[in-house]
Amino acid sequence: MIPRYSTPEMDAVWSDPARFGRWLEVELLATEGHAEAGIVPQEAAEICRAKAPTSDEAFVERILEREQITDHDVAAFVDTVQAEIDDPAGSWIHYGLTSSDVGDTALCWAMRDATDLMIDAAGELIATLVRIAREHADTVMIGRTHGIHAEPTTFGAKVALWALQVDRDRQRLRTARDAVSVMKLSGAVGTYSNIPPEVEAFVGDRLGLAPVPATQVVARDRHAQFLYACASVGATCEMMAVELRHLQRTEVREVQEGFKPGQKGSSAMPHKRNPISAETISGLSRVLRGNLSAGMQDVALWHERDISHSSVERVILPDSSQLAYYVMRRLRRLLDGLVIMPERMQANLDASYGLVFSQPVLLSLVQGGKTRDEAYRIVQRNAMRSWDEGLDFRTLLEADDEVDDSVLDDAFDLRRSLSNLHRVFDQLEEIGD
Template sequence: EAFVQAVSDREAVTDHDVAAFVDVVQAAIGAPAGAWIHYGLTSSDVVDTAWCWMMRDACDQLIAAATELMRTLVLLAREHRDTVMIGRTHGIHAEPTTFGAKVALWALQVERDRVRLRAARASVAVCKLSGAVGTFSNIDPSIERHVADALGLQPVPATQVIARDRHAEFLYACASVGATMELIAVELRHLQRTEVREVQEGFKPGQKGSSAMPHKRNPIAAETISGLSRVLRGNLQAGLQDVALWHERDISHSSVERIVLPDSALLAYYVLRRMNRLVQGLQIFPERMLANLHSSYGLVFSQPVLLGLVQAGLSRDDAYRIVQENAGRAWDEGRSFRELLDADARVAVPASVLDEAFDLGRSVRYAGRGVDALDALHLG
């Protein structure tokens, strides 16, 4: 604490944080050795190398957290490989799918986030100790190599600063993690709506969902993740604006990075861990999924009916109009789509054709391919 206070007091005089730090360290070491502290260096030699060291280690923590989430998602996908539910496009019933297929796609996207984090790690695991404009005018390059080896970093050509596209890549990897977490969170929020209720976040004894309405069980974890993901995207925008600096360097990036680099690392780590806890405690209701699928009177089988009529010799447009007309009646009148088709003389196909079209097992016979793709992932 005394050292930190001494630096703070000195900075009040120098109005320069690194210069104040150097002054205090030199004074603590004393003459003549203290005079060699910061010899031939500029502030960014110290600060940029330190930032890159921290970002590299942050990537390791983020990759580990992403791997833990992937393990949870893979287990859930395999457990629900054959749990049938309705697939929705534009929020409207489309065709049957499985919950396992949905979760498998989440896991595969998290894997791509791991790839992006590894790439970002490689980009930021660098250093520079090359002086005021990066030309080694007052320091031997061997010093840079010595420090790089000690820290496990790679020396790179630079101006006074390391190029900020590297930092932007790190921020993009963090923002991409946030986008993936929001993708999952938004889906879980929709599936928790009262009229859907196919899943539900865990709700512990004593928990309250609302200060006013005792019945409430709100998707607060998913909503929190959605909100924090917006911050990560905003930080990326700020980081991209830091790439273009004047000549060999200006200081416009510095104040931004003191906020967005640590905040993005922490937020990306938090949303990964929070999502892992959410998924581990998630309640899934297969019966409700099946009930919702059947709630649209069999309309989810309209495409195989269309194709069956085409195979029977109708033009695609004629078949489409017949199916569309009966689908509209089923929806508007609350009647069975299959029964309306059976009663329509224009649907001149054997009953076996419609039986196959309305076969739920046929619709999802390949839905497990996404789950099978998880076998290729390396989760060690």
């Protein structure tokens, strides 16, 4: 991931020293598991642990130098580790294993750790959304469908629905975490021909990863599920970002991204205050969806394995977790600094001449004995005149001989329109940690 969208926490999960450190731990645990099974001398396993190199940048450099000769990253890693431990103990490193045993187990370990960070970020985003929802539970605004005024709602209700969706994404992340918290040390085609299952169980227990049946590789539907959870996070964050972008438009201006001292919205136009965070989130969500498509294509491999997935995963797995984590944190910062304009929301609600009450008027006329089609045509006729001539909708209805004025007070009652919104906020109480 380019530095612009990376974070120190996720960098620490996917860095080369972390990756090779995981490989090294898998190798050492496998050696110790073999020792417990009576296959490797116990003293040799202890020497391997004691003389194992530290996985730092210098260690990475030595592996990369060796890879120039082997043209195989795991072989270069094994050669480097064995050389540093030295024979005879070092010869037991990688005993009975194939490259994917090490690489796939370590990769699942990394995905699990990355998912933990994303789950925490989702929890923090939910907390921010719930706070804003409750603060603005009674902040009335117009609800829009197709971009057109529909009926009244509140800004708090809008944000509460966002919180509920992020909570669903958090559950998707938890499910994906379960799917990738697995490992395999079962050899070249998964038959345990050169490594006993108890060694796999030993390593899995120490790493907190569940051994699963596999070919040479862990099945890639698990990785695709991880990528879907990341892409779903992106889609949810984009859903919020697109709404905030629309609400910040000059002619709407109901919310506005924060603008810090010294910030410039445009190099040419000093008046600009653009929704840059929301637009960035929208853009990065497209990358997340593209990565999911690539991950789905990685599920189908030749026979017990090929490496067509490997090059793809080196890019999309770190990048997707980085981006999903980044967009949640970027959105939370956006929301923490969001400028909310209740007066503008009320003004926009009033700008459509009371037309937002057309449905309760329609229903009142039906209750008064008119057929639905008759009532619809009466309301529509007056509504279109209100739009076209800029006249108050209720005044037109009061002047219409086919309308019973006595039903209009209830139909135009804003409190009646919003009286059941508490159901949305009741759902917030069910969001757990």
